Amino acid sequence: MSRRLSRTWWLRSPTSGVKVLEPWPRLRPGTPSGFTHWVNMPRTIEVLPDRVANQIAAGEVVERPASVVKELVENALDARATRIDIEIERGGKRRIRVTDDGVGMGREDALASLNRHATSKIRAASDLQSVGTFGFRGEALPSIAAVSRLTLQTKAESDPLGTRVRVNGGTITGFDDTPRRRGTTVEVSTLFFNAPARSKFLKAVGAEARAVSDVVSVLGLANASVGFGLTSGGRVLLELPPASDLTARIAALWGREEATTLIALSTESDGIEVRGLIQRPDAAKSGFRRAHLFVNGRPFRSPALLASVDRGYRTTISEKVRPWAFLYLRMPPGTVDMNVHPAKAEVRFRDAAVVESIVEEAVRAVLTSDSSAATLDTQLAPPQLVVLEPRPPRPGRTREEESQTSLFLSADAAGSAGAAASPDIAASSGTAASSGA
Ligand SMILES: Nc1ncnc2c1ncn2[C@@H]1O[C@H](COP(=O)(O)OP(=O)(O)OP(=O)(O)O)[C@@H](O)[C@H]1O
Ligand SMILES: [Mg+2]
Structure with a gap:
């Protein structure tokens, strides 16, 4: 492709060298003071149109x-x-x-x-x-x-x-x-x-529809109180009524049976809150897993953080087993950078090692507590994780300013909801109703 050469008039001054004059001076009414003469130079750099x-x-x-x-x-x-x-x-x-x-x-x-x-x-x-x-x-x-x-x-x-x-x-x-x-x-x-x-x-229609369904599921996990409907070619793929808690949303997505295999965890350390649901060790299987991470209400990918979840399980289950995990982090302002990826799929923590160790410890602690001791046979009632929705922000204020970034679970229910992050949207889901288009 040939480069179009523009010509721009520059002014030369003995003190400040050459200066470009913008906008393009079609008429040159004499030489301004401080400059000695005009120079006409070729230019190849252009600002792209919007x-x-x-x-x-x-x-x-x-x-x-x-x-x-x-x-x-x-x-x-x-x-x-x-x-x-x-x-x-x-x-x-x-x-x-x-x-x-x-x-x-x-x-x-x-x-x-x-x-x-x-x-x-x-x-x-x-x-x-x-x-x-x-x-x-x-x-x-x-x-x-x-x-x-x-x-x-x-x-x-x-x-x-x-x-x-x-x-x-x-x-x-x-x-x-x-x-x-x-x-x-x-x-x-x-x-x-x-x-x-x-x-x-x-990709093929079915694969693209599945990817859409995964995205809606993840955002649905992040916003349990919002109702979602997804149809593909007129066929209902997802119908998620507003849910009062995260477990109810998970049950609507993947069934009540799966939801009852989850236990709630909640911890706070160094101003970082970690809440969520992880799978009881006796219910975890190898192979496909659902694992979603959210920070301040936003889904994000982090293989490193998922590895720390797995480390928390290590003394309990074998390495091959891949338990489900839904973790919602709440970080103080300035400790996480959301703007590192155009699609915002990744975030950067100021101190990733601290976040990873808090998550690993939180998982380990909940697994050694009573709630994880029950087996599937005892059919524990699903944890009731009440989602406290933030109030709408005032005009001109961000949701964070209005304490609205995440969904919080009631203090007595040690679980969390927040904004959904899929560690890997494409790889991690395949929602119950997402099979075709
Ligand atoms: N569904 C909507 N309802 C109300 N306002 C909307 C809606 N969609 C977009 N807007 C307005 O249009 C603006 C531009 O939307 P756009 O998605 O391009 O940018 P953004 O959401 O501000 O940032 P980003 O590019 O990170 O998504 C938004 O800031 C918002 O004010
Ligand atoms: Mg936008």
């Missing part, structure tokens, strides 16, 4: 239909939805539609939301220390819109009418009024229609 930048960002944020669903559902959760419905066709390759009953947007916000780096969730870099929302980069919607045909319909409570915006491959092609109830619907059709190299890498 449309191209969005397409590049899409490469990191939008890998497959499941990543679109993740971003749209996270936006719905950030908008404090109580019910989120996801419909996909052909594994999401043909169509993805996410509808929420959250706060919605007015017209100006609806149009602004499609701009790169447009976000309502942070205002300054320092907000990243305590970000309590799933989103904060302001790039998901423009990235998705850059590689699809997208329609955004939304209405804020106070507006009489909603707004509908249509975007084709990153270009807004029109917007108008639309009657609708409060909330937002985003429909994404023909993902990667303008990026054939990417669509080539998509």
